[in-house]
Every structure is written in structure tokens, then in C-alpha cells.
Amino acid sequence: MHENLLAYIKQHATSPLTSDEEALIVTAFQPKKLRKKQYFLEEGNVCKYVGFIVKGAMRQYSVDDKGVEHIVQLYIENYWASDRESAVMLTPSKYYIDAWEATELLIATVADMLDLIERVPSFGQMTRLMDQRSFIVSQRRLNSTISNTAEKRYEEFADNHPQFIQRFPQHLIASFLGITKETLSRIRKQAIK
Amino acid sequence: MHENLLAYIKQHATSPLTSDEEALIVTAFQPKKLRKKQYFLEEGNVCKYVGFIVKGAMRQYSVDDKGVEHIVQLYIENYWASDRESAVMLTPSKYYIDAWEATELLIATVADMLDLIERVPSFGQMTRLMDQRSFIVSQRRLNSTISNTAEKRYEEFADNHPQFIQRFPQHLIASFLGITKETLSRIRKQAIK
DNA sequence: CAAAAGCGTTGATATTTATCAACGCTTTTT
DNA sequence: AAAAAGCGTTGATAAATATCAACGCTTTTG
16 A cells, blocks of 8 residues: 555655655555545645545645636645645645545645654655645746636646546646636637647 | 845744854855846756845746746745746756846855755755745645636735735736736726725 | 436627737936 | 836727536436
8 A cells, every 4th residue: 555655755765765764654644545526625624634645536626706616736646635735834724625536545644744754854855856846836837827828728738747638527627727618628629620 | 144044044944053054054155236137047047046035126937939028926035036947957947037126135056055955954944944835825826816817816916915016017017917917907997996 | 227417518698808009107228 | 308218007909718508428326
């Protein structure tokens, strides 16, 4: 169960893990299964866990006054699911996170994460990289959103994240891109020509 | 000159700095002055420096095929200016960063930053917080962009960042929000009523 | 197996936002 | 002091995108 996580950490750190360190990590991360549509986090709650996705697919979204969902993140295998804002600031989350497919996670509390960062240098390195990469991805997406038309945004997304296109239905992709499902449908129709 | 930086670090770390540590930091950060409009980074170059703004205001933006600028970041005192994507991945930057006002910076090379992170625990803590906070801010902005109309986005921005509204002209704010200056002008006109 | 829910599509129309051009005012440059 | 550049605004119009409603097809659920 923990192999994927350990492999992921090794991949994102410069030095190998000692067996003591591996033990610390394995202890901190508990397996958790989510059925389809089951919540990992609900709006209003403080995000207490961080989940590493071993198998499955999840989404993070806000719901506006009109009840419309806005997808802020999509997650698949080897992604970290959590609301960092809530977890770091200890504030009630503005988001829901739920399982799109049946999902297997390894979850740790935020406190355990902090502990591991202190005690396992490779783990600290990995989370630092993760933070930086998250920011970079987010910045790119922001730049794309403020600079490009819906069509270009979709093209870019499809080019850079073919896995997501295959894995999630079109209306979620549309929401992720900040457009309606109808508009995305028309954009795709255009693009075929 | 370095007082602001040292104060900033202390503020974002749990333990105080030893005088040895302070010396390391002071050595790593060189003062640098930029005149209005002077570049800190140009598109196509790898971002080699990170700058802490002691006094002044800067902006980071991309330029599209039509020559239109799209503001991705605005910076004022106590902000860190750099293209993290380029600095971390060592890839040519897609952005320009320049001084909007005459600006005084403390700059360090990316290599020196990494060195400080290793050698000064408080510095490592500070950069970790900085990374997390950057991501959170970016995520919030993204959510606002995909969920809200231009009008709400402006309201939110004006509420949360009054300093920026006062400091930068309207057409930069518009670009930052991903709308044209004309649209922002009309939104503001509406809002007055 | 029947019913319901989910998904993508299309058409008609409304709304939002961009584009282009022009103007007055202020600030900066020469 | 004159000229130029920067800034915000307005009007007219065009383009992008949203909204609402309906439909067929597939998948899921009872």
C-alpha cells in the first residue's frame, strides 16, 4: 500500500530514505478508501488531513450562491489532495473535496506532516518541491486564464494534461477552465475542423 | 539597509536569528537600485535572482502575440520579486519584471538562497511559509477568476488589497484582473451608484 | 428490466466583455 | 514653455460567452 508513496518521496528527494525514516512515514500515513462521491472535505470544515492518492480520481470545488460548482483542482494518482489554505491557516474551508472515482488514499494529519518535515529531511525536501510546483502550476494557469481566450485555454490544457481529458467528463473540464459546458462543447466542435 | 529583510525573516520564523546567521544573510543579499521602468528580468532569460523589495513597486507580466501586456503579479515593499518557475526549473522566463516606481531591492542569487535555506533554519522556515502563502494567494485568485464576474473580482480585489489600488494605475489593475481598462472604468462607474 | 440520472450537444437569445476611436486632463520630457 | 506621453473616460459596435430549453444517448440505480 505505501510503496507508491515511498517511491514518490524518493523521486522528489536527493538522498535515499533510511528504514527508520520509512517506518516513520508508514506509521503517519493511514490507508483510507472513498467511494464515488464521498467527501474528503466539506465546506466550512477545517482541513485536517492531507491525502496522497494511490488509486482513483478526485476533485476540489467551490459552490457559489447559485449552487454552481467551480472546479479549482482535479487530482489523480500521485497527487496530493487537501485544501492548503485551510490546513495552513486553520480556517474553515471554502471548498469541497470529493472522490470522482472510487479512490484509495494514504492520509496523514497536518500535524503529522509537520512532524515528518522536521524529522525526515527527504520528506521536507519533497514537500518543499511540492509547494513550489503547486505554485508554478497555479501561476501558469492564472496567466493562461487572464491572457487567453477560452479556446486557447482549452488547447493548452488538453496539450499539457491529456490524462485529465481522458479521465474527467467534459463538464468538469469546462468548469475547471472557467467556462460553461455548452461553450466547451462548441469550442471542441470548432476545433475538429 | 538590511533591517527590513531581517525583520521580515524574524517575523516569519519561530526562533530568533543568531548574529552569525544574520551575517550570512547580510552577505548573501546585495543592495540594488532600479530606476522606473528598469528591468529586473526580461523574457527569455533564466531568472537568476530573487529580490526583496525594501522600497518601491514592481510588476511581473507576460506579453502576448499582439503585444498586449498581462500583469501576473504586482509587488510592493516586503514582497519577493522573481519568476519562481524559471528560477526553480532553470528555464527561460515567459515574463518580464520591471520597476513601476524607483525601487530599492536586496537581491540574492538562487544558489545563495538554497545555501541559506540549508544553513539558516529560520530562513528555511520563512521560505517555506512564503511558498505556501504564494500558493494560497494564487489559488484564491484563480478561484475568484473562474467563479466570479469582472465586477465581483474587482470588488474582492479592492477589499483585500487597498494598497495596490492606491499604488498602481487603473489600467494595470485591470490587466491584473484579466479585463480591459475600459471595462474596469465602466465597472467603477456603475459601482459608485 | 424499467426508471432515473448523467452527459454531451444544439438552437435561440441575452449578457458580458472586447475593440476601436476619440477626447480632455495631468504629468513627464525636451 | 511646448510637445509628448500617460491616464481615465465615453460612445458605438463587435465578439465572446452565458443562459435557458430541449433532445438523444449511455450509464447507473432501484
